[in-house]
Amino acid sequence: MERIMSIFIRAGWFWIGVVIFLGSTSFAEEIYTWTDESGTIHFTDSLQKIPPESRNQVETKSMGKKPPSPKPNSEGEEGDPHRPAPNRSIDAPVPPFHPQALERHEVPFQPYEGTARRVIVEVTFNGAITAPMAIDTGAPGMTIKPELAEKLGIFENDQGKLIVQAGGIGGRVPAIRTIVDRIQIGGAKGHFIPTTVTRLNTEAFEGLIGMDFLSNYSMKVDWKKKVVIFEEIPVDPEMPGGRDEQWWRALYGEFGSMRLQWQEYERFINDRLESSLVTTGPDIELMKMLKGFSAFQAQEADKLLSKLDRYANQHFVPRHWRKY
Template identity: 25%
Template sequence: MGWTQKTARWLVVFAVLAATLPVSAEIYRWVDASGKMHFTQDLAKVPMRYRADSKARADAPKADSPVQHYTPSLPPASLSGRRKQPDAAEKMKTHHIRVQRAGASMRVMVRINGELDVPFIIDTGATDVVLPMSAAKQLGLAVDGPDVRMTTVQTANGLTQAAVLMLDSVVLGSARVETVSSLALPGMDEGLLGLSFFNHFTYSIDTSRGVVSLTENDLAAEGVLRGGRNESRWKLQFQSAYHQISSTESLAKSAPFGRDRVKAEARHEQAVERLRLLEDEADDARVPFRWRN
């Protein structure tokens, strides 16, 4: 399946590598206030406060190789217990995967749930893996109904509903990650391989050779990651759900009797149901209760 205009529209929304950039486009990197590193090939996607520094780093003379590196931020040892220092025999495995150019973006084939090979665009600007709705249906995954949590996503064509899924496995080359948070979106021909996969690795991208190198980390084994998300990401999900319940409850109580109150109460019930589905999702990923506050 080739590069399509439809996929390009989604890439704009998810802050991935812009197709209008030349093949030799720089990778712009920045570290946000929480210490988390991001990168993109679209300078416009870099927050204004970090843009000048990010551009200066990208424009700086390179050494011998145009290799770009990324290491996930590690939490303090107190958050994950005593961090063991690996000896030489315990070094994490490194995987080298060839990528195909799609404009200035990088395209790879990914095996989902050990069953279906799906084309993906590498996108570390996406929090989760984003799966085309058609692929999710081919896999027999539930993408609608009362037991599927839905979330609203802003796209280039407006707001749309995405199904929240927990994939059994995502395999890129020889690199395999299990229990991966994802979204299923309609209107996509190719998926977006986001941070719920890449957070399991320290990775580098050699743009001249077209190779992505992934070195396994132990963040999942140490309990720092659950379903590819860290503590702050899960807390944000639950805080949003609690806020929706509180706000819809207030609106229901203040709504006048009649049709308006019925609608408001229905929205509140939907918010409560979304929290239940989020709890189920967290249970599947073995998320600690302290991350759900």
């Protein structure tokens, strides 16, 4: 599982079938299992796929229920009771707020993708890699191509990369959720950007810059001068890290719920393996593969939660914003 992201891209998107079957944020409402005459255990998400002669012995497992709410940990926070509480004090002082002079940045842009008008700017990632990106005020977050993600080392690092499905105009497609530490457009900077890695049908740019970055600036486009102007918005002391309560709650909810769901699915598969009367065969091998994949997903979600916790600690995010 260590190099699953590289395999995901380089070996023809092997996990597409697994992701489509399991879903990214919820599982099939019910999983059906039965044992044939030879003692082999089968499972499916459709009654129509079960032989008529075996339907009287079908077992049903509901997977649509929300996992039980975790108990508060030793510091009274909600979350995984086995997850160590963040190392911070309830009464940790919030640093004093000092207004800063606001900056204005003019950045040249490429105005066309073929005949279509675009605002395409050069973006530097983590101070190292620069790539053309299109500004999209309709996108909530940042999206990048797998090729750019590979240049950034996302498939090789150990900081969290969760296989999901991304929705778009053309339907749902396989994707990876991760976090990019920092980006820079001219003098405009952004930190801790939740990012979706997926295919884009264009050669003109390597991804989309959405509102996670743009919300910290007032943006104007000067088509005559071919520059986009980023004007800093005054810092709001009620928005730690430049993000409001809804943003923090949504991200904790996303990573936390996915970790719990994949943990539940791993337990379900493990129970089926332990109760099986046979230990070999294609169905057993498939279940073992799904168990390993579920464990990998839960582990990656936990890494993203840990990274989010560290960033929240740096910005003194209130504890009740971190519930999931």
